[in-house]
Structure formats: C-alpha cells, structure tokens
Amino acid sequence: MKLKALIFDLDGTFAETERDGHRVAFNRAFGEARVGWHWDVALYGQLLAVTGGKERIRYYLEHYQQDFCPPVALDEFIAKLHQAKTRYYIELLKEQGIPLRPGVLRLLHAAREQGLRLAIATTTTPENVTALVSTGIGRHALDWFDCIAAGDIVKAKKPAPDIYDYCLEQLQLEAGQCLAFEDSANGVRAAVDAGIRVVVTVNDYTRDEDFAGADLVLNHLGEPGQPCQVLSGKLDGFEYVKVDLLRRLSGEDEE
Incomplete structure (x- = not known):
C-alpha cells in the first residue's frame, strides 16, 4: 500500500517541550492558584504516564493530594487551572521558544516536496499546537497540516487509538497509507491499535519505556552530519x- 501521509505527535516528538515547557507552566499555574504544589523533574516524569493535562492534574490530586479541597467544583477547578x-x-514559547528536535523540519519539508500529506495527533490543546508550530517554524x-487532531476532540486519549482513528477519518485514508511518529509507549499503543506503523524518537523521559509494536526506535530523526x-x-x-526509508517501512516497496 502506498504511503500517503505522516502523522506526528507533538510534545516530546516535535520538540522537547515537557520538562522545560509544560512542567514549568504547570508550576506557574500552581503558584497563581496558591495551592502550594510543585512538580519537580522526577515527579513530572512519573506523571507523564497519564496523558492529557487535565487528566494529569486529576491523577495528581487522587494520588498525592487526597486531602485537598478545591474552592469550587472539582471539574471547574481543574479546567481553570489547566487554562x-x-x-x-x-507565554513561555513566546519568551524563549523551544527548538524543534533534530530532523523534524527537514523531514516536514521533504515530505511536502514528495507529495506526502501531514497531520498532527496529540493530547495537548489546539492552542499549544498553534503556539509551538508558530514559534518553532512560523504561523x-x-x-501544512491537513488535519490537526488535538486536545478534547476525542473522548478517550492515548493510549486509546481514538485520536488516530479521528485523523484517519479526517484524512480519508487507510491506516496502511500512513506512518506515525511518537515518543512514548502510550503514543505507540494508540497508533498501533489504530493499525498505523510507528517510528519512535525517544527523549530523556521516555527512553526506558516499552515500545513494543514500533517499527523503528531512534534517539532522533537525524540530520546530514548528525546521524541518528x-x-x-x-x-x-x-x-x-x-x-x-519511510516508504520502505510502510511496506510500499514490497508491492
């Protein structure tokens, strides 16, 4: 089956946004709310097992702050804190930016030049997608992306395959015509369960996770003079x- 589209996860795959981006932003929001919480690097690494920011806050409350009494209804409190x-x-992205990981921009350009379609499938909010793409490449x-599937557009987040199923529906393509890029075990499970082959680029948080089902696991996508x-x-x-290489991974050359 001919490869027709590349679908990218965002956080950790496009750029190293988690430790020095999202984690810092969570802590600033906690400071604004005066709840007295702080997510250090190690704790945040554990919390990343939960996909979705609101879901991560809820998990933290259930497992680390059982005695916390929110000033308003819990769902409302979590939503406002996440906002x-x-x-x-x-603001962080506008202040300092977060560079794209090696090979990402090069591969995006190459894919477009060769007629492949592009999409994003992520649990982060649409606002975060816009901010990262705009500051990392340009608005x-x-x-460039025929589908940006983000945030709460589907009910079940990764590792459920829903976000990829939605992407395939929007692109009007079959799973075998696409290839996904992920950085986490949850992302790999989501793509594989949707029937999509996966390339993984690990980061410091996900390096030791189980990427069973992935076709290729790398430290990054690489550049000329900077092999992966x-x-x-x-x-x-x-x-x-x-x-x-991606065409070979997709099985296109086997036809």
Whole structure:
C-alpha cells in the first residue's frame, strides 16, 4: 500500500517541550492558584504516564493530594487551572521558544516536496499546537497540516487509538497509507491499535519505556552530519530518516 501521509505527535516528538515547557507552566499555574504544589523533574516524569493535562492534574490530586479541597467544583477547578497552565505555556514559547528536535523540519519539508500529506495527533490543546508550530517554524506552517487532531476532540486519549482513528477519518485514508511518529509507549499503543506503523524518537523521559509494536526506535530523526542512533529496528543503510526509508517501512516497496 502506498504511503500517503505522516502523522506526528507533538510534545516530546516535535520538540522537547515537557520538562522545560509544560512542567514549568504547570508550576506557574500552581503558584497563581496558591495551592502550594510543585512538580519537580522526577515527579513530572512519573506523571507523564497519564496523558492529557487535565487528566494529569486529576491523577495528581487522587494520588498525592487526597486531602485537598478545591474552592469550587472539582471539574471547574481543574479546567481553570489547566487554562492558566496553557496561558503560561504559550507565554513561555513566546519568551524563549523551544527548538524543534533534530530532523523534524527537514523531514516536514521533504515530505511536502514528495507529495506526502501531514497531520498532527496529540493530547495537548489546539492552542499549544498553534503556539509551538508558530514559534518553532512560523504561523504559515499550520497550513501544512491537513488535519490537526488535538486536545478534547476525542473522548478517550492515548493510549486509546481514538485520536488516530479521528485523523484517519479526517484524512480519508487507510491506516496502511500512513506512518506515525511518537515518543512514548502510550503514543505507540494508540497508533498501533489504530493499525498505523510507528517510528519512535525517544527523549530523556521516555527512553526506558516499552515500545513494543514500533517499527523503528531512534534517539532522533537525524540530520546530514548528525546521524541518528538506532535503539530498535533497522535503518537499511540510511544515516538519518528520509522519505525513502519511510516508504520502505510502510511496506510500499514490497508491492
């Protein structure tokens, strides 16, 4: 089946946004709310097992702050706290930016030049997608993506396959015509359960996770003069991820 689209996760895959982006924004929101919480690097790494910011706050309350009494209804409190976090995250991006990971921009350009469609499938909010793409590439790059599936657009978040199922529906493509890029075990499970092959680029938080089902696991996508390191799978003689390699991974050359 011919490869027709690349679908990218955002946080941790596009850019290293978690530790010095989202975590910092959560802590600023906690300070604004005067709840006295602080998520350090190690704790945040544990909380990343829960996908979705609002879900992460709820999990933290259930497991670390059982005695906390919110000033308003819990759902409303979590929603407002998450809105504040999103505001701080966007401010952070505008203040200092977060560079894209090696190979991401190069591969986006190459895919477009070779006629592949692009999409984003992420649990982060649409506002965060806009902010990261706009500051990392330019606001014009939002038009590169035929589908941006983000936030609460589906009820069940990764590792459920719903966000990928939604993407396939919007693209009007079959799973075998797409290839996904992820950085976490939850993301891999979501893509695999939707029938989509997956390339993983690990980061410091996800390096030791179980990526069963992924076709290729790398440290990053690589650049000319900056080859990627293979953690699982084969590069078939390539030094970095190119569209020709992705076509082989998709099984296109087997037809």
